[in-house]
Amino acid sequence: MTHPSDTGPAPVLALRDVSKSFGAVRALRDVSLELFAGEVHALAGENGAGKSTLIKTLAGVHRPDAGQVLLDGEPVVFHGPKDARDAGIAVIYQEPTLFPDLSIAENIYMGRQPRRALGRIDHKATHEATTALMRRLGVELDPDRPARGLSIADQQIVEIAKALSFDARVLIMDEPTAALTGSEVARLFGVVRTLRDQGAAVLFISHRLEEIFEICRRVTTLRDGARIASEPLDGMTEDDLVRRMVGRDLEELYPKQDVRPGEVALSVRRLTREGVFTDVSFDVRRGEIVGLAGLVGAGRTEVARAVFGIDRWDAGEVEVEGRRLTNGAPSTAMAAGLALVPEDRRAQGLVMDMSIERNIGLTGLRTTVKAGLVDRGAERSRSLDWALRLQVKYARIADAVSTLSGGNQQKVVLAKWLATGPKVLIVDEPTRGIDVGTKAEVHRLLSQLAADGVAVLMISSDLPEILGMADRVLVMHEGRLTAEIPRTDATEETVMAAATGRAAA
Amino acid sequence: MPESLTRAVRWDTVVGALLVVVLLLSFTTVDGFGNALNLSFLIGNTLPIALIALPMTLLVVSGEIDLSVASTAGLSGAVMGALWNQGMAIETIIPVCLLLGVVCGLVNGLLVTRLGLPSLAVTIGTLAAYRGIAQIVLGSDAVTDFPAQYLDFAAGRIGDTFVPYAFLPFLVLLAIAVVALHATPFGRSLFAIGAGEEAARFAGIRVKRQKLILFTMTGLMASLTGVFWALHYASARYDNATGLELSVIAAVLLGGIDFDGGKGTLGGAIAGVFLLGTLQNVMSLVNVSAQSQIVVTGVLLVVSVLGPRVARQTAVARAGRRAAASPPVPSKAPAPTP
Structure with a gap:
């Protein structure tokens, strides 16, 4: 198989001067991007830089206000995700959505199974087609296994196989590694290389810079909805990339004040919720911002929910300023001075139709x-x-x-x-999906609150945010606290190592 | 209610205006409508719907519903008749019946809140169960010989005016319900629960407790209605008030209470109740059969669910057209005001 090169044919998929606004927010401003067959292309940028909007534009979810989407050099208009899929564009999301009670093969061929006479589903043909797909990916998964119980990594493989079954030529992978372990990432990269060698164009999004350098050849950087650069990764350093992404001093985005911690305000002792998290103990002092890091699904949000009383705990205890909280009672937690800013703003944080x-x-x-x-x-x-x-x-x-x-x-x-004048504030993903300017404001606010003596527990999947804001970093892995790292020792490496269970105990 | 969105306010204003128009038309064109006696009949016959509509409005605002209310009323009337036949004093019977209503409501509430079952399914079940118990309790008897002063109170009117005696305690209950829904923290929390139950829970609102209170209050008011019904019509039978839930729900939805919860005003709901009551009264005066009246109620129910929805969609479509040049907002929310 020959590898196309830059001097070869037109890009498989391209954006030309695309702009997109939502109300007053300009999510994309004159952004261009070219994806070539046989290359893995990185899309880098901070949260809120416009990556999601760009992906959704490519996937036919959004239509650009201005500019064009080009398929094989020809302008196209996608009226919906189906159009994009028919054009050979597939998106693999961080958390796949499979039907848990259907088999892998049924999930892949949902609604378009090979048929036998009288319209009966041909299970044998479905099985064989799935086996062939798995062989192409170089992965061993039993097509008849139900999707329930598959790891997120395996579910992603199923999604990729499904994309191939649609003859996808462009694969967009939106933070596929965020919830994977090291060996799962290695396997995923093996699959991506296979697809690349078979001539697919891959757009790869990841917050882990080392992954970008490992698997991608070129990178497009977005900041505040604008393209900063599209360039080869050869010869670039991680620092170069960060500078393009952030474009400002980190101190400004993470205005952390030094505060002398006071008395213990939140004390969690041996908290356990069966099957969710186990034996979690930690303190948060007045004036402290404690970061709670970990992979998606490690149990961070679940601990916060239990502490606040949304879910019941099975064992352990929680004290706020020396007052023991009642199990499963948010109203008493509030009365004791606890506040929780939940992760899902639209469903949990706000009543959207209310003023x-x-x-x-x-x-x-x-x-x-x-x-x-x-x-x-x-x-x-x-x-x-x-x-x-x-x-x-x-x-x-x-x-x-x-x-x-x-x-x-x-x-x-x-x-x-x-x-409510809280003594303890738990914030769960406080800056997810909000623009960079507001993000800095939120950080300044959290820092000011801590300076005023509030104890802050900050859950975040945004590692730079954790590193930039926390006095101490607690790390969870598979329902347990695996590390407590002081600010001075906290780096991407130490936190990620603990989050993926690689930390030396 | 400023936050119940202008469209909801507009809808209950519409219903209020409609009520006035229908009343005026009836006064001028329907023979026998305008005299005090007929008007007192109109109010008296509408009171059962109105009494149950009070708690039903709160329940629907919080996103739940109770279809068993008419059966609870029937059961309460049947028990009243049975106990009266056994010679118990009416002063003892009435509290017993009310307590029974509390139990009926509590059962609904516990099934919904503790077991997490949908109230629609639970109360369809208890609709059948409570009515069945009523029949077991009283069989096909009709008890009619209640003490005269009670019958007079339930059926009589103040002098020659159009105001039934029973209308006065209703006004007190109405005032209490209006304050409870629109001015207390409790009522405020019901709107939050109906519009976003999870967010309400995350704001420290005790969702299950509030719902349990509502179902219990609904049971209590349904049994009160059952007692009133038996006295008003001087007849306690197991099938008293059959189908009343249809009228109550039609009236409440007609009054602009959103079936999905979180929107509406009690004023609108009561306007809906009396609009329905007036229509039923007029239909009786012009000799429309009882069966046809039920058809009209059913049609009104459909219209009242459709009406506000169509109005809303038109508004959204208009907003969409206004924003046509700019992109759609990626949510079901209306476009941001410029």
Whole structure:
């Protein structure tokens, strides 16, 4: 098989001067990108730089406001994901969505199984086709195995096989390694190289720079929705790449103040929820920001939910400022001074159809009360006050929060919890999916809160955020705390090693 | 309710206006409508719907529903008749019946909150079960010989006015319900639960407890209605109030309470109740058969679910067209105001 080169035919898939806005947010600005057959191309950029929008534009989910999508050099318009798929473009997401009760083969050929006479499904042909796909990928997976119980790595392989069965020529992989162990990453890279050698174009997204250098030949960097560069990785260093991605001093994005930690404010002792997390113990002191790192599914969010009382724990205890919390009772956790900014802003953080005023007011239903009735004046001034302090950008305080941008919605969630005057603040992915500017604001706010004596526990999958903001880093792996790393020793390597279970005990 | 979105406010205003129009039309064109006696009949016959609509509104706002209310009312009436036949004092019977309603509601609430079953399914089951128990308790008897002063209170009116005696305690209950839904932290939490149950839970709202309270209150009000029904019509039978849940739910939805929860006002719901009551009264006056009246109620139910929805979609479509030049927002939310 011959390898196409840059001087060969037109790129398989390209974007030319593509722009895309959502309301006031310009997610993409005149971005161009070329993907060639037989190359693995990296897409780098911070959270909120526009990577997701770019992927969704390629995948036919979004239509560009301006600019073109080119397929084999010809302009095309995708009216939906199906058009893109028919054109041979497949997206592999971080967390695949398979039907758990169907077999691998059935998942791959869902809705288009080979048929026998009278329209009956030809299970034998389905099985054989799947075996052939797996052989092409160089992976051994039993086609008849149900998808339930497959590791995320295996599920991704199934998704890739499904993409191949659609004759995909372009494979977009959105942070495929985020939840994988070291050996699983190695196997995935083997599959990617095989596909590349068979002539596929691969767009690879990862926050792990070493992976980009390992598998990719060229890189396109995005920052604030604009393309910074498209260039070969040969001769570049990780620092070069980071500079292009961040484009500013890290201190500015992570304005961490030095604070002398005070008394223990949150104490978690031997907390266990069966099958989810085991024997988790840690303290957070006043003035401290403690980072909680780990891979997706390591149990970080689950610990936070249990501590706050959303889920019950099976063993252990939790104290806030010396007060023992009741198992499974968020209202008593709140009364003790605990606040939780949950990971899913839209479903857990906010009632989307309710106004900004009432969303902030929800946490004050017990306090802004006069003679048993909601004190509307007090509620309004409390909401206005906190919306102003957090510089939420809105038209009217009575507007539904759904009208706000993601970053401003997140500020409303923070406002609603800060208004309770918490002693302990747990934030779960506080800056996920929000733009860089707001991200820096959130970090400044967290730092200021800690300086004012609040104990902050910050869960984040954004490693630079953990490294930039935390005084101490706790790391979870498969439901257990595996490491506690002081700020001075915390690096990508030490944290990732503990998160993937490679740390020396 | 500023945050219940302007479209919801508009809808309950529409229903209120519709009620006024229908009343005016009836006064001017329907013979025998405008006299005080008929109006007192109208109100008296609508009271059972109105009484149950109070807790039902709160329940639907919180995203739940109770279809067993008419059966609870029937059961409560049947038990009242049976106990009366056994010679128990009416002063003892009524509290017993109300307590029974509390138990009925509690059973619904526990099945929904503890076992996590959908209230639609649970209350269809108890709809059949409670009615079945009612029949076991009273058989096909009809008990009619309740004490005269109770019958007079339930069926009578104040002098020659159009106001039934029973309307006054209803007004008190209405006031309590309005305050509870629209002015207390409890009511505020119901809107949050209906519009986003998970977010409500994450805000420290005790979702299950609130729902259990609501189902229990609904059972209590349904049994009160059952007692009122038996006295008002001077007849306790196991099949009292059969099908009443249809009227209650039709009226509440007609009044702009969103079936999916989180939106609506009690004022709108009560306007819906009396709109339905007025239509039923007028249909009786012009000799529309009972069967045809049920058809009309059913059609109203469909219209009342469709009406607000169509209005909303038109609004969204209009907003979409306005934003046509700019991109669609990747959420079901309305486009950000510029």
